[in-house]
Amino acid sequence: MEQLRLGINIDHIATLRQARRASQPDPVAAAAIATLAGADGITIHLRGDRRHIQPRDAELLRRTVDTHLNIEVAVSGPALAAVRRLKPDAACLVPERPGEVSTEGGLDLAGVRAEAGRAIRLLRAAGIATTCFIEPEERQIRLAAALGADNVELNTKAYAESRGRRRAAQAARVAAAARLARQLGLGVHAGHGLDYHNVGPIAAIGEVSELNIGHAIVARAALVGLDRAVRDMRSLLRR
Ligand code: PXP
Numbered sequence: 001m002e003q004l005r006l007g008i009n010i011d012h013i014a015t016l017r018q019a020r021r022a023s024q025p026d027p028v029a030a031a032a033i034a035t036l037a038g039a040d041g042i043t044i045h046l047r048g049d050r051r052h053i054q055p056r057d058a059e060l061l062r063r064t065v066d067t068h069l070n071i072e073v074a075v076s077g078p079a080l081a082a083v084r085r086l087k088p089d090a091a092c093l094v095p096e097r098p099g100e101v102s103t104e105g106g107l108d109l110a111g112v113r114a115e116a117g118r119a120i121r122l123l124r125a126a127g128i129a130t131t132c133f134i135e136p137e138e139r140q141i142r143l144a145a146a147l148g149a150d151n152v153e154l155n156t157k158a159y160a161e162s163r164g165r166r167r168a169a170q171a172a173r174v175a176a177a178a179r180l181a182r183q184l185g186l187g188v189h190a191g192h193g194l195d196y197h198n199v200g201p202i203a204a205i206g207e208v209s210e211l212n213i214g215h216a217i218v219a220r221a222a223l224v225g226l227d228r229a230v231r232d233m234r235s236l237l238r239r
Contacts (some may be wrong), residue, residue: 074094
């Protein structure tokens with residue numbers, strides 16, 4: 001069974017700051033608090049529309065996060081060049097659509113095969129581990145392996161949004177995808193929509209080595225503080 005790392009997505013700390021075009025709250029301070037509270041890594045999405053994380057944040061986080069910095073980025077566009085320069089520990093390729101509230105689904109690797117393959121090659125040449133954020137589907141997993149990705153991040157949105165028996169079926173779907181990805185030599189991450197109530201069955205999938213969680217933790221942090229919000233999540237991840 002893989003060890004399970006918790007990556008905290010701090011985009012929404014920057015969302016709050018950008019709501020007033022102010023200097024606070026600072027995601028750099030949030031990253032430090034999350035790390036002290038037990039986060040294994042920090043995740044940010046450097047979006048083309050700059051709605052939350054700014055280039056200044058990415059640069060400072062690169063210099064101050066000494067655990068594991070993961071940057072989500074679109075397969076093409078100027079942010080990819082910025083990520084290559086920044087050299088985070090890992091980059092996660094995600095679809096990006098103008099106007100979306102959050103990342104809406106996994107990358108369709110068949111549709112962006114050439115761009116994703118190019119991005120993976122460029123990132124790898126810069127010494128950056130690459131992850132493809134995809135739906136938990138056999139076709140996508142096989143494509144990620146064929147394109148030379150190091151990891152896949154399985155989208156848990158459908159799992160998180162389903163209830164009862166449907167949720168159990170979605171958890172089984174993620175587990176089957178995780179098994180296949182490991183068999184193909186890929187590292188397996190999961191994320192999107194995970195919260196304090198639904199994280200258990202995904203954390204229990206032995207092949208999953210990393211969870212990336214943002215909204216639920218920042219939402220709880222607004223009420224009880226970031227330190228406690230991270231510790232509360234950490235305590236649910238003991239295998
Ligand atoms: N993983 C990826 C690839 C994402 O795009 C996001 C959302 O930014 C997350 C994980 C975290 O999702 P949530 O904020 O719902 O926890």
